[in-house]
Amino acid sequence: xxxxxxxxxxxxxxxxxxxxxxxxxxxxxxxxxxxxSEAEQQNLSWPEYLNIRKSKRKWETAATIPACILxxxxxxxxxxxxxxxxxxxxxxIDPLFFYGGCxxxxxxxxxxxxxxxxxxxxRMTHRRAMNLIEAKDREFHQHIVKNRVDPTAQSAxxxxxxxxxxxxxxxxxxxxxxxxxxxxxxxxxxxxx
Numbered sequence: 001x002x003x004x005x006x007x008x009x010x011x012x013x014x015x016x017x018x019x020x021x022x023x024x025x026x027x028x029x030x031x032x033x034x035x036x037s038e039a040e041q042q043n044l045s046w047p048e049y050l051n052i053r054k055s056k057r058k059w060e061t062a063a064t065i066p067a068c069i070l071x072x073x074x075x076x077x078x079x080x081x082x083x084x085x086x087x088x089x090x091x092x093i094d095p096l097f098f099y100g101g102c103x104x105x106x107x108x109x110x111x112x113x114x115x116x117x118x119x120x121x122x123r124m125t126h127r128r129a130m131n132l133i134e135a136k137d138r139e140f141h142q143h144i145v146k147n148r149v150d151p152t153a154q155s156a157x158x159x160x161x162x163x164x165x166x167x168x169x170x171x172x173x174x175x176x177x178x179x180x181x182x183x184x185x186x187x188x189x190x191x192x193x
Contacts, residue, residue, distance in 0.1 A: 004037060042132070049136045052129075054100035054169035056122045063118030071110025075103035100137060140165075149181050160184060 079102050084095035091098065123130065146163040154160045161180035168174045 014018070044129075044132045044136055046174075049133070050138070050168065050170050050174070052133060053140075056119065056165075057169065059122040060115040060118035063121060064114030067110035067114030067117060068107050069110070071113075072103065072107035075106025078106075079103050147178060147181055149184045149188070153184075158184065158187050 079099040082099065084090075084099065089095065089098075095103075127131065142193060148163060148165070149160060151160045151163060160182055162168075162177060165174075165177055168177055
């Protein structure tokens with residue numbers, strides 16, 4: 001604080017109006033928090049990154065459910081309102097079954113679009129740290145590519161475990177993924193011999 005903000009009273013030094021002091025203190029706190037958060041974000045640790053991946057996956061799943069429901073309701077509203085003649089098949093299929101299939105297809109479309117909507121919403125809420133997250137994504141992808149198994153050795157009894165590492169949400173799950181990859185390699189190698 002500068003001396004010009006201080007006033008002398010009978011009890012010693014008293015600071016100028018409280019709102020000026022509070023604003024200055026809040027600015028100092030905000031600046032110090034910003035500096036700390038920027039320093040923390042520059043060093044995004046693996047557990048933090050994996051928690052961020054897990055939250056992104058939750059957002060995608062949470063957006064998928066309403067998108068499915070909206071797709072189903074939209075398909076039901078549209079195809080349910082169409083008049084059809086039961087004696088005239090559509091592409092050789094009874095109109096009731098055809099429109100029912102179209103309604104379910106609308107729900108499937110919602111299932112496919114839902115994760116994209118969830119990811120877009122998640123990206124909007126994490127805009128400030130996207131550069132760090134994308135850098136860690138690239139590094140994580142390099143780890144996955146380096147450690148994953150060759151999928152040409154898979155069979156019906158020995159499928160590839162989580163090829164893209166999509167379900168990894170913690171260090172424990174990453175270590176388990178590595179163990180699963182090693183187990184697959186052993187099974188594939190010993191099956192050939």
